Amino acid sequence: MFGYGGNCLRVNLTKKTTEKTPLERDFAAQWIGGRGFIAKLLYDEIPAGANPLGPENKMVIATGPLSGTFWPSAAKIIFGTKSPLTGGYGDSNLGGRLMAELKYAGYDIIVLEGASTERLYLVIDDDRVELRDATSYWGKGALETERLLKLDLGEDYEIATIGPAGENLVRYANINHDFGRQAGRCGMGAVMGSKGLKAIAIRGTGGIPLYDPDGLIKITKNALKHITTHPYFERFRKYGTTDITDWCQQKGVFPTKNFAAGDFAKQVGLAPEPMRKNMVIADKACFGCPLNCGNYTFSKKYGTYLDGPEYETIGMLGSNCLVDSIEEVQYLNYLCDDLGMDTIAAGGTLSFAMECVERGLLKEEQLDGINLRFGNVEAMKEILGKIARREGIGRLMAEGSRAMAREIGGQSGRYAMQVKGLEFSAYECRGAPAMLLSFMTSDIGAHHARSWAIVQDMDMGRDSVTGRAELVKELQTLRSLMELFGVCRFPWLEVKLDFDTYVEAFNAATGYGYSREELFRISEKVWNLTRAFWLREKDGFGRNDDMPPERVYEPMPSGPTQGMKLTEEKVGLMLDEYYGLRGWDNNGIPTEKKFRELGLGAVYDNLKRLGKTV
Amino acid sequence: MKTIVLHNNLCTGCSLCEVICALTHFRENNPKKAAIHIKRQFPEPGTFAIRVCNQCGHCREVCPSEAIANKDGVYIIDPEKCTLCQICVGECPQKAMFIHKEVLCPIKCDLCGECATVCAPGAVEWRE
Numbered sequence: 001m002f003g004y005g006g007n008c009l010r011v012n013l014t015k016k017t018t019e020k021t022p023l024e025r026d027f028a029a030q031w032i033g034g035r036g037f038i039a040k041l042l043y044d045e046i047p048a049g050a051n052p053l054g055p056e057n058k059m060v061i062a063t064g065p066l067s068g069t070f071w072p073s074a075a076k077i078i079f080g081t082k083s084p085l086t087g088g089y090g091d092s093n094l095g096g097r098l099m100a101e102l103k104y105a106g107y108d109i110i111v112l113e114g115a116s117t118e119r120l121y122l123v124i125d126d127d128r129v130e131l132r133d134a135t136s137y138w139g140k141g142a143l144e145t146e147r148l149l150k151l152d153l154g155e156d157y158e159i160a161t162i163g164p165a166g167e168n169l170v171r172y173a174n175i176n177h178d179f180g181r182q183a184g185r186c187g188m189g190a191v192m193g194s195k196g197l198k199a200i201a202i203r204g205t206g207g208i209p210l211y212d213p214d215g216l217i218k219i220t221k222n223a224l225k226h227i228t229t230h231p232y233f234e235r236f237r238k239y240g241t242t243d244i245t246d247w248c249q250q251k252g253v254f255p256t257k258n259f260a261a262g263d264f265a266k267q268v269g270l271a272p273e274p275m276r277k278n279m280v281i282a283d284k285a286c287f288g289c290p291l292n293c294g295n296y297t298f299s300k301k302y303g304t305y306l307d308g309p310e311y312e313t314i315g316m317l318g319s320n321c322l323v324d325s326i327e328e329v330q331y332l333n334y335l336c337d338d339l340g341m342d343t344i345a346a347g348g349t350l351s352f353a354m355e356c357v358e359r360g361l362l363k364e365e366q367l368d369g370i371n372l373r374f375g376n377v378e379a380m381k382e383i384l385g386k387i388a389r390r391e392g393i394g395r396l397m398a399e400g401s402r403a404m405a406r407e408i409g410g411q412s413g414r415y416a417m418q419v420k421g422l423e424f425s426a427y428e429c430r431g432a433p434a435m436l437l438s439f440m441t442s443d444i445g446a447h448h449a450r451s452w453a454i455v456q457d458m459d460m461g462r463d464s465v466t467g468r469a470e471l472v473k474e475l476q477t478l479r480s481l482m483e484l485f486g487v488c489r490f491p492w493l494e495v496k497l498d499f500d501t502y503v504e505a506f507n508a509a510t511g512y513g514y515s516r517e518e519l520f521r522i523s524e525k526v527w528n529l530t531r532a533f534w535l536r537e538k539d540g541f542g543r544n545d546d547m548p549p550e551r552v553y554e555p556m557p558s559g560p561t562q563g564m565k566l567t568e569e570k571v572g573l574m575l576d577e578y579y580g581l582r583g584w585d586n587n588g589i590p591t592e593k594k595f596r597e598l599g600l601g602a603v604y605d606n607l608k609r610l611g612k613t614v
Numbered sequence: 615m616k617t618i619v620l621h622n623n624l625c626t627g628c629s630l631c632e633v634i635c636a637l638t639h640f641r642e643n644n645p646k647k648a649a650i651h652i653k654r655q656f657p658e659p660g661t662f663a664i665r666v667c668n669q670c671g672h673c674r675e676v677c678p679s680e681a682i683a684n685k686d687g688v689y690i691i692d693p694e695k696c697t698l699c700q701i702c703v704g705e706c707p708q709k710a711m712f713i714h715k716e717v718l719c720p721i722k723c724d725l726c727g728e729c730a731t732v733c734a735p736g737a738v739e740w741r742e
Contacts, residue, residue: 069643070633097629104646143657155654179656205715207644213637221732224630228734237735282660283735285626288633290734292626296660305657 002211003065003510004028005103005204009129011122013195014055014114018122018129023108029512032484032522033064037109038080038091039529043603045111048536048610052084052187053169053194055115061102061200062109064486065510068100068287069208070220072227072497073488075099075286082537083186084194085171085345085400086421086445089533090186093483094160095286096178098202101158105204116196121161123153124202134198139164141338142176145199153201161199162189163340165388169193170398172345172423176337180294180307181286184342186422186444211511219505223497227290230495237283240293241311242272248315248427252559253435253454255320255428257374258351259417259551262428263559266324270314275326281305291490299327304334309343312448315426316347321354322375332380339388345400346387348423350380352401353393355415361408368392414550420445420534430552431561432457434468437574440546441472443530451475452493462561465570469577480523525598528582528590532603535589535612542587546575589613615687616725617741618666625662625737627652631729638728639721647714649723650738664737667710667723673702681719693719 001023010019031040038060050056059081066074077099083090102110105126121134137145142163149159159177166173166189173189174182183189192198210216227233236243245267248254252262264270275295284294284307294307309317309329317336318329336343354374356362364371368386370393372379386394396404401423405416417424422445429436434453439446451472460467478499482489485506491497503516514522534541548571555565579586583594592613595604607613629652632645640647650666671689674682681695682702696719703711703720711720730740 070630070637072630100629100645104644147657205644205646207636207640207642207647210643213641213643217634217637224732224734282662283626284656284660285628287628288630289626289628290630292628292735294626296656298660305660 001025001028002209003069005063005106005108005208007107008109008111009107009124010111010113011131012114013112013116013120013131013197016116016120016131018131020107020127020129030522031526033067033108034062034076034078034093034486035080035091035480035483036522036526037062038078039089039526039533041109041111042080042082042089043529043533046082050082052082052087053190055195057082057191057194059112059188059191059195060109061112063099063103064484066506067486068103069210069509070216071288071487071505071509072220072223072491073286073289073291074486075288075488076483076486077102078483079175079183079188081186081188081191083444084169084190085187088420088537089530090188090444092174092183092185092188094175094177094181094183095289095488096158096181097287098158098160098177099486100287101202101204103204103208104206105202106206110200112192112195112197115194119196119198121149121199121201122197124200124204126203126205137198138167142340143179143338146176146179149199149201154203157201157203159199159201162192163338163388165339165341166190166193167198168388168390168398170341170387170390171400171403172342172349173340174342176340178286178307179305180284180296180337182337182342184344185447189340210509212508215508216505219501219508223491223501223505224290226497227491227495233291233495236494237292239272239276240295242275242295242309242314244311245270245272245314250560251431251458252556252561253428253432255315255424255426257322258320258355258415259424259428260355261558262431262556262561264319264322264324267319269324270318270326270329279326279330286488289488291494293490297330299330301327302331302334304331306330306334306337309333312426313343313347316344316351320347320351320426321380323377323380324375328377332377332384335381335384339384341388344425345423346384348417349397349401349404350383352404352416353383353397356408356412361410361412366393417549417551418446419548420545422446427454430556430566431462431564433465433566433570433574434460434471436548436552436566436571437468437472437578438475440548440575441476441578443527443534449489450479463564465574468574469581472578473581476527477520477523480526481519484523484526521598525600528594528598528600529603531590532595532600532607535607536610542589543575546588547571616727618668618723618725618727618730619739619741620664620666621737621739622661622663624735625652625664626735627654627662628734630732630734631738634728634732638726639724647717647721649710649712649721650729651712665708665710666729666738667706668708669725670707672705672707673711673722676701676705688725689722690724691719691722696720
């Protein structure tokens, strides 16, 4: 099949069996790849009400038809599962090189099922697939495990691995790859850990068949020309995502002190230029990427090598915890990577705990005697280790900020900056209503990549909510396709590579001949299916689950948006408009008409049987 | 005289050179069949090393089958004569002769220059 590796690999950890089955033509044409495959398989195969950390949960790992092909930044592989952090649909993607290697080995999808009591790792060497004993790697850091596996298996293997946090079922544990790329969000690492799977190592030697290789070469060479001559190319290449740090500070959206403010007095210590000058030792790209956003750094103080920190980490472990030194953020990032947990959720959970300490909601004796105050880097280091080991206060903090707030009680929930249980990415939203709506309506919880609307927010009137719903829906629809194609969005986002060029490349690779509109419809179908997954898995799911924490209704205390605030009325208006555009009822439930219109009639019928529809 | 000049310090490890090389020579989206390869040295010291033939001609000297000939400064392997003994692979001073299980002779650069056309950071430079 053009554009595809051609097979699905099922790995049953309970039975310790592996099975290779051909990718079905209709399935591929209908769901395209990546998140499309994941949404469909998770809905169909995970039993309703499954325990996310039980053997009945599954993890689907999927590439798209452009992954690993001759296309700029064709470097995404997506991990999906029922999230142990949110209890609903969860996915997270990573770059690096894993997606290409998996397809060269002849697979588009890996499905992990069951759970093993033994500690195992999976080796895929083209057709040879084995589950091997991972005892000697268990307990080791994720970065260390990748290094060791490359030594043991060969440097031409691409490795995805969990760290101790995943082994110990920290609910925001991640999966690491390529010494610095992570499937960070929704607790993918905990699900792998619950299955007893430490790592996946892949080597492939085959090619990806292309429908029109000459066409793709031509489209890609033109795209490369566009990218490398764009005025922002050199700057983005140089700073990567850190380039946004100064901008966020200037606009007052740089999360500060657990999202209490949007400007950090000591932001200069986190600025991109000194980081570039003092710490960056190499520019590192994912597969096929001319933009190489990876800043590979070395800390003289700690002796640590790291891909990053990236903007989200600088915000969440830096300003949001009142840490004002990029070198300290680099080391905290290193700890999170090696322990194997999401820097965004870890940062959000730490800043939430710090706020609780400051408000007297968490006592020092509950914190094992650690003085967890804003800006105390030593305390943060210690706590991160405790979280990963689920030791002392780490047991509670490993559950994430929403669960912590439930345990702590009182007014604490106001300050747990999350939606659906997933911590906010690093954008303060009171002067950025579209970004807030993006966090609210993202189908995995408060993640930025579904709809990164913060730039548009600046031009649309920062205290107005007009036009936000339409913008967010459009971005969600287009951006989802990037994760169906299996590519990174940055050439489109950062250097304005036209989306129609993506459609041309997709058709040259697959031969499907889909129009932009047909693709948008498939994207909408996927979006409604993940909504259906939430409906099925969470009792009473609806509007309440899309609501932000109450902190967003407090006025901005400082910075360029001082005094600005969002009201419940404004937020409600945006949500009503968004539901209307989506064809959902005012509780956020897709209507029967919408399901049937998208070809999801069977899903509607299934939900109706379960009593989960309007 | 045309030549490829390498700047390892500019390489970002993206592999576009590998992919276009294999597409050009094998009509296949498969960088494992490329005549140019990037060695990734991570986590330490965090560097990339590009390996590609510099047309030194040592392979021709060591080839027992006389399968390698100099054509206008470019060393070309004759797949008819090559026995895949791999002596040239081991002897190559640049470690730039590559083996793939589906290809019947070592894969070696023929100086077509395609790799340089897709190298965004300018690590692979084409000089006439």
